[in-house]
Amino acid sequence: MASTSRRALRLLSLFASRRLWPLRDLAAGLGASERTVRRDIETLRRLGYPITTVHGPGGGYRLGAGHPLPALVFDRDQALAVAVALQTAPRTVSGLEDDAARALAALEQAVPAALRAPMESLRLTRLQNYWEFPAPPVDPAALTAVGTAVRHRHVLVVETLRADGSRPGPGDDDFLPARRIEPHHLVVWAGRWYLVAYDLGDDQWRVHRVDRLRPRPTTRPFGPRQHPHDDLARFVMSSHERGDTPAAWPCTGSARLDLPAGVVARWAPGGSVVEHLDAGHCRLTLGAWSWAGVAGILVTFDAELTDLRPPELAHACRRIAHRLAAVADAGGEP
Template structure:
């Protein structure tokens, strides 16, 4: 029975790997007779898999679309990928959070112990943001190494890529900074980017790191005892960190300006994919992008503060245009009557004659 079940699972895997199979080819790959192959196909159909027969010389089979969800067969990488996708799925449908949680629980219940541990290593917090966008890819090996270090409470040793933000597009060339040693505590995803909340052993301070810039070293460091977190709300902690290592997202228009506001405040309310640089004295520089220069200008207007060192000239022009447009708007006090409508022009008749003149 065990051998038969393994053969049926292999048959299913082969059917999923190719659009169509010849009957003789399938039988040869499975090392069975055509009669045994037909029995195995019937078994898959009883389980709910819509295996269709192909007519023609020699015949064949293909996997069609079914009317109900059959049992799934996943390899190790597929299982981990689904577990990560479920945890980072955007909650744009009402009530989907509960379904996602149940699906993740179901998947972990049937996982082998080694895969369950790997998926639980990536127990992370996902924060929603209206400005989510495609983020730099993360190496799977790095993600697993970070997750395992968090679960087993071992010091993470790695090299870190330093960003070089520019106004002309994505970050420029990167350079490896000196090796770092941190106590990793939590993974968090915000606006499509992965962050690690950790305690830096060299700086003796909490830090927020971008996971895709980590190049971990083998083997991991010694074990550590978990510390009290810097904030009970780690989501707020990450959002308010101006030094979390972000670079400007790849928007068509990206601008920069100095704001008379503290970096912690601007970092909290700036959209995902923006960069906040702390300039001290209660000021900061904000680099932010949008689809148009008017859109970038509108984002700066929302902070309602004085702007300095506005770059590039296109952004300065957009800000002047916004100021002129709203400066001439018809505004009233609360409860006041709206301004009178402009007079309507009388329609002109063809031929230039006046109404009632009888001219044709």
């Protein structure tokens, strides 16, 4: 009976994460046979949970409306995932640190003691690593407005902000007029929130930094479109026009690479900027804690480098070349 009860709770937790489940997926998730899952579903039905059978090739079982799920039906792995997420995610959204800490404390009080101990063992201390590329946190109001527009498929009117959060005026060189866009998907990459959207002004797919947008919601609906890439995360990573600006570093330099912008954008570290030059060349601007660090990252692309800026970066490359040549010569001695 105890085993059946645990499976029933686990079954409810699966339904909480996804409404429609094929029988084989439920069996795999529970580590039980399909016959056992059917019996557990009948047990839940007798307890009043409206689980319906969906027939057809895409069918399975669906938990209907009209009966609330038990509060906080988590298994061990889910509880640990929530604990880690609450401690790591707030750094990307402004002002959520205290709220996340209170939510974690409330969660620890609500779950059974068997889950509380491993959650408490994952109290994290954040350390700044020199190779982290921090991003400005997103305004929760802007993120909510964008997320709501994505969910309800409503057109957004957006204004582009500077890196410091200010809005350029009509007479400024970097001023862009407000745009009407269809917000399709949110992607988080390298600590930054990006919006994949279709621009109604020039009929192009674009990637926007959410922290660089001032969104104005509308109630105008839009329909589905064929996405620009089957993998939207890869589309974001390979788009060089993401609205990125160089992260603040002691040393910031750039070079012309004999590689397409899309290739470099995919592998460039967060906080760098890729400028398209032509089909086979781009300019990469990035920072590091030393000029040798900037040079070292550029070398990882294993491509020809020209037009290095500033002169300090070129000097660092020459020093590294001399050191490596000495190492190669020494390695050739018997």
